[in-house]
Amino acid sequence: MRTEHITLTAGDAEVDVLPGNGGRVGGLRVGGTELLRQGERFGCFPMVPWCGRIRDGRFRDGAEVRQMPLNAPPHAIHGTARDGVWKVARHTDAETVLTYDLTEPWPYPGRVTQLVALTPDSLTLTMSVETYDASFPAQIGWHPWFNRNLGDGGEDVRLDFSPAWQEERGDDHLPTGNRIEPRPGPWDDCFGMPGGVDVTLTWPERLELKVTSREEWVVVYDEQEAAVCVEPQTGPPNGLNTHPRLVTPLEPLEATTVWRWTRP
Known part of the structure; x- marks a missing residue:
């Protein structure tokens, strides 16, 4: 794994970008406090060219069935780009552009x-896929691991969001196709927000962070002790089969998420 990293700065905010480790954001510090779980597989990684799990690693493209490696048996998970080395196309003090050839x-x-x-x-993350x-x-999606606790004796993070529905989750962790009333956590679940993703994470008396996106799908995962994940994406898990978005020479697939924070 390449260890190259880029640090962006703006005011008292800092972001570490790791082109050699899947193009992920390796850290986000606000006033010196790290918001993302640290470690080679954590931070915030891009999910592309698919998000979450593909059932049995297979998806259909027209009459052809494609098989992806089962990296989360019995499924394939989170795309391929998070395992690749990205190239730096442009870099300034507060902005960088990375590319990855599928x-x-x-x-x-x-x-x-x-x-x-x-x-x-x-912090604004924008991604496109073109052919x-x-x-x-x-x-397209992002998989951030936010620290559940920011240390110094503070309270754990609180999540606040108002989805229109929850995708019913089957025993295989994939949506069944039924939409149900949102249920209380803990979650490893996909939710629908037709007006756009809007989730607020609050570390009481420390910081409030709002995750937004024009996309209408978000996966929330809070079953780990160390971190919680809020994952905006362009479709639900297994979406290459159930909710495909087509990339064509005339129409790339594009998505953006914005994380905005305030402090008391």
């Missing part, structure tokens, strides 16, 4: 571009 085991040529832009009170060749289904 390659095997993904069967279609394409390019992913990710913009990471920092201001003193926000100049055959069209293909794809998804």
Whole structure:
């Protein structure tokens, strides 16, 4: 794993970007306090060209069935780009652009571009998938691991969001296709927010962080002791089969999430 990293700064906010480790955001510090869980597989990684699990690692593209490696048996999970080395296309003090060329085991040529832009009170992540060749289904999303507790004796984070529905989760951790009334956590579940993702994380008396996106799907995972995940994405888990978004030479797939914080 390459250890190259880029640090962006704006005001008292700092972001570490790790091109050699899947193009992930390795850290986000506000006033010196780290908000993301640390470690090689944590931080916030891009999920592309699919999000969450694909049932049995298989998806259909027209009449053809494609098989992805089962990296979370019996399923394939979280795309391929998080395991790759990204290239730095542009870099300034508060902004960087990374690119990743899709390659095997993904069967279609394409390019992913990710913009990471920092201001003193926000982080904006924008990603696109484009092709100049055959069209293909794809998804875009982000998988941040927010620290449940910021230390110094403070309270654990509180989550606040008002989804229109929850995707019923089957025993295989995939949506069954039924939409149900949102249930209390703990969660490893996908929710629908037709007006756009809007989730607030509050560390009482420390910091409030709002995760927003124009996309209508968000997975919330809070079953681990150390961290909680709020994952905006362009479709639900197994979405390459149930809710495909097509990337064509004329229409790339694009998505953005903004994290904005305030302090008391």
